[in-house]
Amino acid sequence: MTLVFGLFNYWVAMVLMMIGFYILIASGNLIKKIIGLNIFQTSVFILYISMGKIKGGAVPILTEGTEIYTNPLPHVLILTAIVVGVATTALALALVVRIKEAYGSIEEDDIHEKDGSL
Amino acid sequence: MLVATALSCIFVRDLFAVIMVFGLYSLLSAGFFLSLKAPDVALTEASIGAGIAPILMLGTLALTRKRSEPQPRAKKSLRSALLPLVVVSLTGVALIYATLDMPYFADPAAPIHNHVVPRYIEQSGQETGIPNIVTSILASYRGYDTLGEAFVIFAAGLGVLALLGFLSDGSGREYWQFEDTANLRHHAVLHVISKILIPLILLYALYVQFHGEYSPGGGFQAGVIFAVAFILYALVYGLEAAYKIMSPVVLRYMMVIGVLIYGGTGVLCLILGGHYLEYGVLSDYPKHGQHIGIILVELGVGVTVASVMMTLFFTFSGRAKRSVLKKQGVET
Amino acid sequence: MSYEALVSLAVCLPLAGAVLVWLCGNTPNLREAVTLVTGGLTFLSVLLLLPQGLSGMSPELVFAAPLPGLSLSFRLEPLGMLFALIASFLWIVTSIYSIGYMRGAKEENQTRFYICFALAIAFTLGIAFSANLLTLFVFYELLTLSTYPLVTHKGNDEARRGGRVYLGVLLTTSIAFFLPAIIWTYSVTGTLDFRPGGIFGGIADSFVVGALLILFCFGVGKAALMPFHRWLPSAMVAPTPVSALLHAVAVVKAGVFTLLKITVYIFGADLLVLLEARDLMLYIAGASILLASIVAMTRDNLKARLAYSTVSQLGYITLGALLATPAGITGAAMHIAMHAFGKITLFFCAGAIYVATKKTEISQMEGLGRAMPFTMLAFLIGSLSIIGLPPTGGTWSKWYLMLGSLEAGHIALMGVLMVSSLLNIAYLLPIPIRGFFAGRNEGPSILKEAPWPCLVAMGITSAGCFVLFFFPQPLHDLAASLYGGTP
């Protein structure tokens, strides 16, 4: 039982990762792919933040009389990772717009077809 | 909840709805972060994941189209349908396999709570003089990562400008999209609520920016909030009005100035005889120097993030407007 | 001049010649003068090295160290001396011949032709003087590359196809067999130097050495051992001087020379006779001799017939090298020289006929002896030398080869040699005979010989065939000092 409860949070993150990853590779629509990518990344963030949690830990801002703080390092890493994620998303979306202009479609199959006929 | 929203992303066809669901998902995970005692991350995720990202996606959608085409199942061979499942299951098995030996959730005996981090918790107060440990790690101990991250954002701004910032005049020449925006017709709509709201948001952004040392927040969050305020302004008053207040050309300079404030602070440390980003040398008292340094780099991050986010929005929406104008031109 | 300077001079002169030829490209007379002068000087410097070469192994001359512990270096020894002498001497003769041929046949891109020719000679001399397998391999590959533009000189589809086979076979064998054999040898013995008595000296087990022998024999594709002989007939699309010098002398001889060097200085005769793999390779060489002769008989194109004849003759040398008896090695070394003179004469004749009459097929050549008596006479002499009949040089080498196979107790191989001589007669002699005597009922033809430089060149080489019969002593001494050096 401790196994289940002890790891439950991680498992949720894993399931989310798998969902995101599935959308990412199985979807034919480019925008959906990007959403999948975001879900995938966000679930990794959840994994990190979960590991930073400590029993009875307070918000990591120094205050008088608090002994235990939540581990702040994962928070820092994830702040960075979130920003990196949004940067990637923005670039990907810009590419999608250009692809739409060049091909008239954002479905992967259509694009392959159009390139094949060249 | 999270799982449910994520799953719904697979099955919903309408892209507009998918994006909304995704926004909801981000908001939920922000709440989750908050419950895990990570307010900084929650704030960022809420503003970026639930704010900026969906706005950009919607902008893209406006430029492309709404529905995800029904996938022609017949065309898909069994292999191409199975492959993603197999890959995902393999990854999943590896992930679950990994968890088996993990320290339990919130276990105080886990290695991450006992190595490296104690020093941050115990000494950052004396070493940087800043109560928010996240901020002191972010801007000082691991300030270099954050520098890198500011540059990632800068790179994204640069990339989007490179991809969408130019328009062709048909003769093979291209020009910056925004160079002639002053001619566009002023088209303001009065909106009392937003007039009250926007200054409030801006004020809050400044608070988040400069109070980041004491409470959750800092450059990123402030930058994003600042940008959201402008985006709101642009939505309400029209793009042209927004251009007038914050012209895209100025934004381009601001992007650069932002990252240079950060990088320059580091160089200043070098010149004053310290290591790169060793703020201690900025003042006679290391603690004081750290404080100055952290404020400076947070400002740099804030400026970069705000200007890049605004640039992103302007570029996407400007492009959308162009294509609308072009279509009308064709029709008339 | 010192020995070091001479060795480097011998290799560098043709290189410098190539540059000069490039610079003088626009004035044909000057260009060809440069070629001749360079050829003369090169031969001279090789000749001056002769005393040194006769005295056995000379000091090593290192000029670069591309891999730690391995160097690119030169060293003079009798076999290399012999090879260098032949190559540099015949270069002069061929240059004279090519001037006549190239002008007579009005070939294009003559400057490129002379440049590549000079380069090829430089690399051949590099092979001759190599002090270790690595150096040899480097020049071996360079030779392949520098002769490629010569093979494809005509630039048409046929030339391109020929070039493809040429490059394909030579590179494939060298990359797939030769190079791994070299590296394997290095990893087993820790050295690649050519040493009297070989370098294996009891280090490796016979399985590894046997496998290496097979790899080497097939890896040296230039030796044209069947089934890797296909490049040689393909290379015949090249202009005749190229076929004459490179594919009768420089390139193929570089191949058998390499084999000879490997058997003498890498394996060592003593080790070689113990190997079972050697017997296998001997029979393959024997089969190569017979098969190639038979194929030669079926070819109507003169150059193709000569090419297959070359394949078969190369088999002789391989055979001699593998016999690893004193007589065998002497015979092999001498045959390098004898065959060179004989075959180059034959090719010169083929080229002369082409320039004068544009005829390439043997069946068209009946009665040609009356129009080109001098050419046909030279052809006869060359044929005699290849067959091994007195009074030509070929007699001696064949003599030693047969002696060698007796020494080694391989009666069957001696039989092979005899049968192949008969076959030689059958495919070579009819050509001059029919040239002189057949087709009488055609009208009296006018005397129409090839350009004079061609005739001069033919004269020199066919004279060489006689001279080598009457004065084989220096050659024999050089060849004999090979196994004399081996303990």
Add this chain to the structure above:
Amino acid sequence: MMSAIFANLPALQVILPLLFAPICFLLRKRGAAWLLAFCVSLCTFAVSIALFMQVSAAGPLSYAMGGWDPPWGIEYRVDSFNAPFLVLLSLMFCVTLAFSYKSVEKEIVQPRHALFYSAFMLCVAGLLGIVITGDAFNVFVFLEISSLSSYILISFGKDRRALTAAFQYLIMGTIGATFLLIGIGFIYMMTGTLNMADLAVRLPSVMDTHTVRAAFAFIIVGMSIKVALFPLHVWLPNAYGYAPSAASVFLAATSTKVSLYVLIRFTFTVFGAGFAFGAMPLQPILLVLAVTAVFVGSLSAIFQTNIKHVLAYSSVAQIGYMVIGFALASHAGLSAGILHMFNHAVMKGCLFLVAGCVFYRFRSARIEDFRGLGKTMPWTMGAFVVGGLGLIGMPLTAGFVSKWYLIMAALDHGFVGFLIIAAVLAGSLLAVAYVWRIVEVAYFQAPDEVHENGKEAPFILLVPAWFMALLTLYIGIDPSLVVGAAESAALSLLGSTP
């Protein structure tokens, strides 16, 4: 002042290109942007040489970013493994810039030039940052800088397929980076540290856990995507094929190598060879994949019609060689792999420069465009032949040296070694096929009317191409410098394992 500069060399190495990138972004004049970038590249190169000399003289350097000692702060660590990589990267930076002045002028529309140079400098800075850092998470951040900027660089390509190529690369690259992030998260969870040296100390005690094994798997798979190891190479051919010439030169020569560097760094420095090759079945998997990569890459290269695609598929095959060397995990194998990373960078750089020259003249680089180039562009084709011979592995070229070492290393591995040798040799034979196909077209086919009037490429494009060609030859004749660097790199990697 001088001493201050010398003390801060590791920081300067990265921040020079990093900080000048935004400045470059603002420059309006094309020439000014280029000049700035070029000056920066020269300074970067000087810094890398100085670092290399320092490291060879005095051993590994450690630089604490922000003055915080590792593992609390981020550490820059220069040792004999990454110092040569820094030199290689900055050298390619200079060479590509020298080339790009003319090439970019032709291939990219004027107002975007400053953006191109800016993105290019960011990309270089990112790659340098990955190589020099001693902090696992910092690798991720700089990986993203370099990746984002390389997506941008690729999307500058004129062909619309450049966009889809960039998108595909973005998706796969981000998956790779996220896998890396998961892996780093796992090892962080088990050890509580992100510093590589510290990780190496703390990992052995938790080595035998599922989490660490999974972490290793995630890092390897994630980086294999960026390395373009078969079968994760699908992004590479299009990405290199449709990028602007200057970008393909630089990316082809460096980007996959840096990812491979990360792979090797994590395997040997962080996890240790004993774990990677003892507890995990890394060797057989990598060997099989690498050998397949050699065959698939070479065979595909033979059937391409665009020269850049030929070269890109050839890269897939050559990466196979490098991975073979790495997977042998012996000193000899590792040095051979590292050696080939350098040599291949030089040769492939040369070949892509040639492709760029041809592209400059004809606006495309299909095989047909090579018709008659032997006559019309003799110098360009000369450089191509040298580079091509290098790929084949002819003696006196750099390719021969690496092949030699690779086969020597494989000979120690018995039967498996023989199979590897067979694969390596077969790969070279296939290389003959795809290189010679182009050479034949160039020298034997008559040019059509478009190509008849082709002139030699401008001098300024030829200089970098020939520089790389001569470097190929130089390494082939006197490889002691590179070989020495590769061997000491391998030694430092194996020596650091417990």
